[in-house]
Amino acid sequence: MLQDLEAEVLASHQLGQDVYLLRLYAPLIAEAAQPGQFVHVRCSETFDPLLRRPLSIHDAGNKGELTLLYQVKGRGTAWLARQQPGQKINILGPLGRGFTLPQNKRLALVAGGMGMVPLLFLARRALEAGNEVDFFYGARDREQLYQLETLKAMQVNLFLATDDGSAGFQGPVTKLWEKYIPERSYDRGYACGPRPALAAFARLSGEFSLPAEVSLEERMACGLGACRGCVATLRDASGNRYYENVCTGGPVFDAAAVYWED
Amino acid sequence: MLQDLEAEVLASHQLGQDVYLLRLYAPLIAEAAQPGQFVHVRCSETFDPLLRRPLSIHDAGNKGELTLLYQVKGRGTAWLARQQPGQKINILGPLGRGFTLPQNKRLALVAGGMGMVPLLFLARRALEAGNEVDFFYGARDREQLYQLETLKAMQVNLFLATDDGSAGFQGPVTKLWEKYIPERSYDRGYACGPRPALAAFARLSGEFSLPAEVSLEERMACGLGACRGCVATLRDASGNRYYENVCTGGPVFDAAAVYWED
Amino acid sequence: MEQAGKRPRVNLAVEIAGLTLQNPVMPASGTFGFGEEYAPFIDLNRLGALVVKTITLHPTPGNPPPRLMESYCGLLNSVGLQNPGLEIFLREKLPYLRQYRPPLIVSIAGRTMEEYAELAARLSETEGIAALEVNISCPNVKEGGIVFGTVPAMAARVTATVKEHTHLPVIVKLTPNVTDITAIARAVEDAGAGAIALINTLQGMAIDIEKRRPALANIAGGLSGPAIKPVALYAVWRVARAVKVPVIGMGGIMTARDAIEFLLAGASAVAVGTATLVNPGAIMEIIAGLENYLAEQGFEDVRELIGALQT
Amino acid sequence: MEQAGKRPRVNLAVEIAGLTLQNPVMPASGTFGFGEEYAPFIDLNRLGALVVKTITLHPTPGNPPPRLMESYCGLLNSVGLQNPGLEIFLREKLPYLRQYRPPLIVSIAGRTMEEYAELAARLSETEGIAALEVNISCPNVKEGGIVFGTVPAMAARVTATVKEHTHLPVIVKLTPNVTDITAIARAVEDAGAGAIALINTLQGMAIDIEKRRPALANIAGGLSGPAIKPVALYAVWRVARAVKVPVIGMGGIMTARDAIEFLLAGASAVAVGTATLVNPGAIMEIIAGLENYLAEQGFEDVRELIGALQT
Ligand SMILES: Cc1cc2nc3c(=O)[nH]c(=O)nc-3n(C[C@H](O)[C@H](O)[C@H](O)COP(=O)(O)OP(=O)(O)OC[C@H]3O[C@@H](n4cnc5c(N)ncnc54)[C@H](O)[C@@H]3O)c2cc1C
Numbered sequence A, B: 001m002l003q004d005l006e007a008e009v010l011a012s013h014q015l016g017q018d019v020y021l022l023r024l025y026a027p028l029i030a031e032a033a034q035p036g037q038f039v040h041v042r043c044s045e046t047f048d049p050l051l052r053r054p055l056s057i058h059d060a061g062n063k064g065e066l067t068l069l070y071q072v073k074g075r076g077t078a079w080l081a082r083q084q085p086g087q088k089i090n091i092l093g094p095l096g097r098g099f100t101l102p103q104n105k106r107l108a109l110v111a112g113g114m115g116m117v118p119l120l121f122l123a124r125r126a127l128e129a130g131n132e133v134d135f136f137y138g139a140r141d142r143e144q145l146y147q148l149e150t151l152k153a154m155q156v157n158l159f160l161a162t163d164d165g166s167a168g169f170q171g172p173v174t175k176l177w178e179k180y181i182p183e184r185s186y187d188r189g190y191a192c193g194p195r196p197a198l199a200a201f202a203r204l205s206g207e208f209s210l211p212a213e214v215s216l217e218e219r220m221a222c223g224l225g226a227c228r229g230c231v232a233t234l235r236d237a238s239g240n241r242y243y244e245n246v247c248t249g250g251p252v253f254d255a256a257a258v259y260w261e262d
Numbered sequence C, D: 001m002e003q004a005g006k007r008p009r010v011n012l013a014v015e016i017a018g019l020t021l022q023n024p025v026m027p028a029s030g031t032f033g034f035g036e037e038y039a040p041f042i043d044l045n046r047l048g049a050l051v052v053k054t055i056t057l058h059p060t061p062g063n064p065p066p067r068l069m070e071s072y073c074g075l076l077n078s079v080g081l082q083n084p085g086l087e088i089f090l091r092e093k094l095p096y097l098r099q100y101r102p103p104l105i106v107s108i109a110g111r112t113m114e115e116y117a118e119l120a121a122r123l124s125e126t127e128g129i130a131a132l133e134v135n136i137s138c139p140n141v142k143e144g145g146i147v148f149g150t151v152p153a154m155a156a157r158v159t160a161t162v163k164e165h166t167h168l169p170v171i172v173k174l175t176p177n178v179t180d181i182t183a184i185a186r187a188v189e190d191a192g193a194g195a196i197a198l199i200n201t202l203q204g205m206a207i208d209i210e211k212r213r214p215a216l217a218n219i220a221g222g223l224s225g226p227a228i229k230p231v232a233l234y235a236v237w238r239v240a241r242a243v244k245v246p247v248i249g250m251g252g253i254m255t256a257r258d259a260i261e262f263l264l265a266g267a268s269a270v271a272v273g274t275a276t277l278v279n280p281g282a283i284m285e286i287i288a289g290l291e292n293y294l295a296e297q298g299f300e301d302v303r304e305l306i307g308a309l310q311t
């Protein structure tokens, strides 16, 4: 059930230069949350900034805890980073359609940068459902690989890539993944990250006929499907393009259905 | 010298339901401050609320401390009330023309409600300059008489009035003052408070030919005389009306120069 | 005598173009989808009216993304009237909406006079629609793309055309992007509008300075939200004094205080758009706040407030 | 080769109507008084130009208070062109302003064509004035109070009249409260404007719901500040594409990012108004931020940025 509630800040940890882990107490949302879903966060006590910010659910514990992980980009996330434990933040969620969650399969999760955020939650639930999880995680450099301890503690097979080679494979995470696709014969792939990485992921999964899902980002207003503002261009079976709301039709889409040329 | 600076919050005390005492560290403004002057306070980290709020200087200590006392009325002061020690607040000041400060005279200070704010500072400086100070202070009820301890510690002759008689004289503070004017033969009167109280004060000081000054309030943008937005209607010696900036021509005006019918 | 602690009941009902609204607060077209999106948050039966996204004769795909950009206290959108078109509206959206009691106002837009006529005629054959709201903030493809709502004669012609093809009350919704909105208002009143709604969005733009491209794929968009409130309020005040038909005011209403300003300026009802996108409960909070204000200020009827501004 | 750590110098100078500005950032008329008010905070010699409050032929008392009201991300004002008039300007304000190096732009407004003509003629006899900015957002008392700037022919006539009476470059400042601002822009360009400045304030209103009276004594006022930025930017983009003369963009510029958007949209210079009222150092921060952006993005000359929007 959708909730619009005030969540108390339990803690806000700075993980990197501009990156924060926010722990909220929001049992009604935490219990309902599915991997790939997001919450829509009010980032102001006034009307500037005006709109909510969509943030993926990074983790949802059984003690009513909801974890977000975000990078400060502009004025909304800057406000969020100023909030202290004890303060209340208005959040709406859980929103959107999450990832497909199979049982007892072998899955490839491919994360580029902050794209790791929803995939960690997916990995946790996928493991609980008896799947084997290969977690590919790329970032600019070693400093920008967050939550490695948590991931390591999670029994995923972790594969790292950095642009500068300061950790793991040097190069794009999709290049690293590509090397494993043939031998690991995955049942399904999942990706989240910058659009070019997603497009490469979609191309590779297409080549290997791997069922694959991606999580897209679009600017949002309502987050509920009402304003038709957050569309992505998709294509149907016959190749015709159409617009679909990212907030309710996604943010997770079949990688083959996305019109990547946009 | 005018300053535009970030002042650190030393403490914020809630004195009443909606009333806060804010202690700031702002040595450059505190040292230059004269009674009747004000500071112009940014009340947002974003652009909503947009404008600064003018607040009288309530006290200015020698340790670089600047004290403000304000009532939460709308969105700007509500923001101010949320600020915690250690945070920085942008203030501009000291602004405006303050009260005349004589030496070794007998002065009447007449404060209605929050009008006490600048008069406390005036009283302190007036006492230091060898004046005798009768401080008349009226409010709705006992609970809304703030800073009584501070005033009592200050060697002023304190006269209280409340609308409901819960402390001191029952009735308007100007009515109380009126009873003392003949016998106390003041050299000068000063008033700050709601406009009807100021108008009554001006009428009385006119009747008794007492030189008198009032501090006016108007909505302000720049606070520097640049925008011509904050005018009050005055009248010149021949009775002709004209507009004068409250921010630079005032906020303290000769009571006889104000066009009270506005 | 009143029971202690119990406030006298305030009448919130108003009449607009023959419709009785239980209270004067409704959603603004395009910000409330087809109602169902907000059903998890608010009881749609408590709205003054239901107002749906503008529909067109044929399905409209809308503009390419990105379609949204935040601005200071504002929202720029270039959704471009994306909607499933009349047929799907009738088949898939209307049955859901019909379950609810508040009058259903269907917003329509056309690219030609003929499209407006056909939309009006077809919707009038249907049960469960209380009124039509004519969105004239769109370009007339037969007249070089001039926006219908910017020329009094053209605005009047659309109004008259719709009137001819319907027995339903006709609300005409004005664009603020004109020199004299009262001239448009009078023209549509003369042409038979039963009520006037205003304002639609202001034209605006934003630029991504890193990419050095417009922030919206469509280059320009419509500005809504708190930023435009003073412009909307002034337009409503002027139009309410210029026409005799009731006015539905909107543009940046975020709180009950804002709504009260519009009523004082002469609006008989108000619509809430962007506020709902930010806060799904906004309309409910506004209705409650309005009721409180009326009770506290000693009004028994919201109609005492309408146009009660002292100037 | 460059010294390590030293950035290549970026050229910030631009040309407007024959004036060379050392950088493209200037104050907006009416928000900077006559310069002296901001001298405690900024070095006036570092401005792109000095622009003074609009002056009229005779002293103008302005509107009764209250004249200001804050709105969401905006400021409503009804100052009403309060100014000491031409004589006192020449005698008491000009000598101070003449000390500074940036070109001095004097904004003028009249109630009749004759007043514009006389202002232009008198100011042109004076040393130390670099250009005239013609404020046409005021009512023409001889033509039923229609605002000069809302009718292309009238706007053109004011422009031509001023041109006839001066050898100084003439900048015409447009009001946004029109259906088609490009029509006005083309009209004043054809009439001889050397540059076009836009936008002046949007018409707006606010109401005090406790007193049930307008928040401004004058009922309506002009809306400025961040709220109007998208509207201003779109107007600038459209006008810059419609005319050949340089455009000075303004309306809600609060930060360097905002200023850069206006330059990308085609403004050759920008003016900063409300931002200065809130933050006296705003203009200086904008100049510094612009220079940083240019250096970071690898531009050597701000003129490369002007109109560089890719659409
Ligand atoms: C479904 C979804 C999940 C997301 N999850 C995360 C996450 O877990 N962690 C994280 O760091 N980021 C995430 N993002 C991106 C995040 O929403 C933006 O970085 C954020 O909105 C930027 O806001 P701002 O105030 O910092 O920037 P501003 O520049 O002030 O934002 C201006 C406007 O643009 C929108 N916007 C800007 N960038 C984006 C973007 N990339 N996607 C969508 N809207 C944008 C803002 O929401 C706002 O409306 C997600 C986006 C979506 C759509």
Ligand SMILES: Cc1cc2nc3c(=O)[nH]c(=O)nc-3n(C[C@H](O)[C@H](O)[C@H](O)COP(=O)(O)OP(=O)(O)OC[C@H]3O[C@@H](n4cnc5c(N)ncnc54)[C@H](O)[C@@H]3O)c2cc1C
Pocket (backbone or CB within 6 Å): B038, B049, B051, B052, B053, B054, B055, B056, B057, B069, B070, B071, B072, B073, B074, B075, B076, B077, B078, B114, B117, B118, B216, B217, B218, B219, B220, B251, D069, D070
């Ligand atoms: C010279 C001067 C000194 C003042 N000193 C004090 C003081 O020491 N303590 C105190 O409590 N109040 C003082 N005031 C009044 C104080 O400025 C207002 O109460 C405050 O600005 C209200 O802001 P808000 O955000 O609470 O209200 P909002 O309603 O959000 O304000 C909206 C706008 O109206 C303006 N405004 C509202 N009320 C007033 C007012 N009475 N005077 C001027 N502008 C107003 C605000 O500044 C803002 O621009 C002073 C006013 C002036 C002019």
Ligand SMILES: Cc1cc2nc3c(=O)[nH]c(=O)nc-3n(C[C@H](O)[C@H](O)[C@H](O)COP(=O)(O)O)c2cc1C
Pocket (backbone or CB within 6 Å): A227, A229, C028, C029, C030, C031, C053, C054, C075, C077, C079, C081, C107, C135, C173, C199, C200, C201, C223, C224, C225, C226, C228, C250, C251, C252, C253, C271, C272, C273, C274, C275
């Ligand atoms: C995302 C969005 C979509 C809109 N779509 C429509 C529409 O389809 N038809 C219409 O008449 N107005 C539409 N509008 C305008 C609103 O109905 C309203 O007139 C405007 O937004 C001002 O009100 P607000 O500030 O409360 O949002 C839309 C506004 C927004 C923000």
Ligand SMILES: Cc1cc2nc3c(=O)[nH]c(=O)nc-3n(C[C@H](O)[C@H](O)[C@H](O)COP(=O)(O)O)c2cc1C
Pocket (backbone or CB within 6 Å): B227, B228, B229, D028, D029, D030, D031, D053, D054, D075, D077, D079, D081, D107, D135, D173, D199, D200, D201, D223, D224, D225, D226, D228, D250, D251, D252, D253, D271, D272, D273, D274, D275
């Ligand atoms: C208080 C105030 C006074 C103004 N006075 C004038 C004026 O005298 N002449 C003029 O051409 N514009 C005047 N303006 C308009 C500004 O010059 C500018 O066009 C407008 O405010 C938009 O810019 P901004 O949003 O940066 O303020 C005034 C604006 C304000 C806020």
Ligand code: FES
Pocket (backbone or CB within 6 Å): A219, A220, A221, A222, A223, A224, A225, A226, A227, A228, A229, A230, A231, A245, A246, A247, A248
């Ligand atoms: S954000 Fe409104 S439909 Fe997706």
Ligand code: FES
Pocket (backbone or CB within 6 Å): B219, B220, B221, B222, B223, B224, B225, B226, B227, B228, B229, B230, B231, B245, B246, B247, B248
């Ligand atoms: S506030 Fe600008 S002149 Fe006084």
